[in-house]
Amino acid sequence: MENHSLIEKIKNKDGEAELKEIYDKYRNEFLIWAMRKHSCTKEEAKDVFQQSVIIFYENIIYGKVKEITSQVKTYIFSIGKNKILELSRQKSKQQFNSEDYMFAGQDIFYNDFDDVYEEKIQKIEQCISKIGDPCKKLLVEFYYHKRPMIDIAEIMDYKNSDTVKNLKYKCLKRLKKIFQSEFGILFKGAL
Amino acid sequence: MSTNENDIELLDQFINGQLDATKRNEVSKRLEQDLEFARELNQLKLMVDCVRISGRKRLLDEIKQWDEDIEDDIEEPEKIRNLGVFRWYYAAASVVVFMVAGFLIYSNINFGYDNIVADVYEPYNYISPTSRGGDVQKNQLSQFFMYYDRAEYTQAIQLWEEVDDAQKTDDAEFYLANAYQAEKRYSEASDIYKKLIKSENKYKMASIWYLALCYLSLDNPEQANDLLVELENENSSYSPKATDLLSRLNK
Structure with a gap:
């Protein structure tokens, strides 16, 4: 698969299907590599691979990576390798060196997948869940997957992008109210 | 606002x-x-x-x-699978393995033939240049002997690959075998010695002696003994050495 067109495919509304294809293709190879070469347990290897695929996806959709100079497999395995090193550092309680996060002269952007993240996410998930669907889906599509309004209208079966824009505003208002009740003074004021 | x-x-x-x-x-x-x-x-x-x-x-x-x-029949390597559950047993077993390995190595040093061989072995002396010519191939052979003479056996072996086949005489190969032996590449040395013994080369007696030492280094005293007995019975400069070595081995 041509790397440039792959990036475009991942960015469009069928991006998750492309991601699944990549996941299925390299999953077993990564697990074997992580277990044999880095002495990971199978569960650790699986977790690391899943995180690596998400980081790969986010780097593309947030435009942090515009071009992949190496093979996709090499890129994902490099992310995975750094995650494994991070894991072993956590195990041995050593601090990590940011220089390890360079790959072929290209920054790989890392996001939290740690204990703090796990703690935060439960509270946030509770808040987001309270707005219910379709608001939750719409906001996630717009802010996380960075889908254009027109694509969201198609995915969620709305008339046009204006409808989506309008609904998005209402959803944010609803979310803000929930946050106000959960987090208090920080959210004082009207949206 | x-x-x-x-x-x-x-x-x-x-x-x-x-x-x-x-x-x-x-x-x-x-x-x-x-x-x-x-x-x-x-x-x-x-x-x-x-x-x-x-x-x-x-x-x-x-x-x-x-x-x-995803269909998944991937299994964790044994060592990883057991590590979590049997961590302390694994560590203890590792210690035992290292102790046994250490003992075996120690035993080999003390009870093998390395000490005896070290006492009697010295690479065959290179006496005179067999070829000194102007062309590249002859120079390479000369260089091979130069390295051998300096006891730079690794370089001599490496250079051998570049020597023209026509220059690779049995005599020259005898020195190559010596270089292999000096580098503890006993099997390769043995193969050449066997060939020279079979071809009745002028270095036959020396080859029998060195082959016997190779066998000892390879922990094969029976074959070494046979060769030393053969050598003892020959009228050769190696006969007294063979007698002496046999007496040491039979102590």
């Missing part, structure tokens, strides 16, 4: 860096002057972050679902 739907759109674009320089400056100015607008931005940023975290969690859940659909 209160915010409306258009302000939220504007702030969305501001967060995502989608505004041109002029619009961006306008928003920055307004943020300095309008506290409510600035607070709106901070709240929007926080909400967007939370939605993104939630989005990631959703994607991770979806990926876990994909994972369940």
Whole structure:
């Protein structure tokens, strides 16, 4: 698969299907590599691979990576390798060196997948869940997957992008109210 | 000043860096002057972050679902599988393995034939140049002997590959075998010695002697003994050495 067109495919509304294809293709190879070469347990290897695929996806959709100079497999395995090193550092309680996060002269952007993240996410998930669907889906599509309004209208079966824009505003208002009740003074004021 | 739907759109674009320089400056100015607008931005940023975290969690859940659909007969390597459960047993077993290995190595040093061989072995003396010519190949052979003479056996062996086949005489090969032996490459040395013995080469007696030493180094005293007995019975400069060595081996 041509790397440039792959990036475009991942960015469009069928991006998750492309991601699944990549996941299925390299999953077993990564697990074997992580277990044999880095002495990971199978569960650790699986977790690391899943995180690596998400980081790969986010780097593309947030435009942090515009071009992949190496093979996709090499890129994902490099992310995975750094995650494994991070894991072993956590195990041995050593601090990590940011220089390890360079790959072929290209920054790989890392996001939290740690204990703090796990703690935060439960509270946030509770808040987001309270707005219910379709608001939750719409906001996630717009802010996380960075889908254009027109694509969201198609995915969620709305008339046009204006409808989506309008609904998005209402959803944010609803979310803000929930946050106000959960987090208090920080959210004082009207949206 | 209160915010409306258009302000939220504007702030969305501001967060995502989608505004041109002029619009961006306008928003920055307004943020300095309008506290409510600035607070709106901070709240929007926080909400967007939370939605993104939630989005990631959703994607991770979806990926876990994909994972369940994959046929998986991958097994953890034995050492990893057992490490979690039998960590202390594994560590203890490792210590035992190292102790046994250490004992075996120690035993070999003390009870093998290395000490005896070290006492009697010295590489065959290189006496005179067999060829000194002007062309490259002859020079390479000369260089081979030069390295051999300097006891630089690794280099001599490496250079051998470059010597022309026509120059690789049995006599020259005898020195190659010696170089192999000096480098503890006993099998390769033995093969050459056997060939020279069979071909009745002028170095036959020397080859029998060195082959016997190779056998000892390879921990094969029976074959070494046979060769030394053969050598003892020959009228050769190696006969007294063979007798002496046999007496040491039979002590």
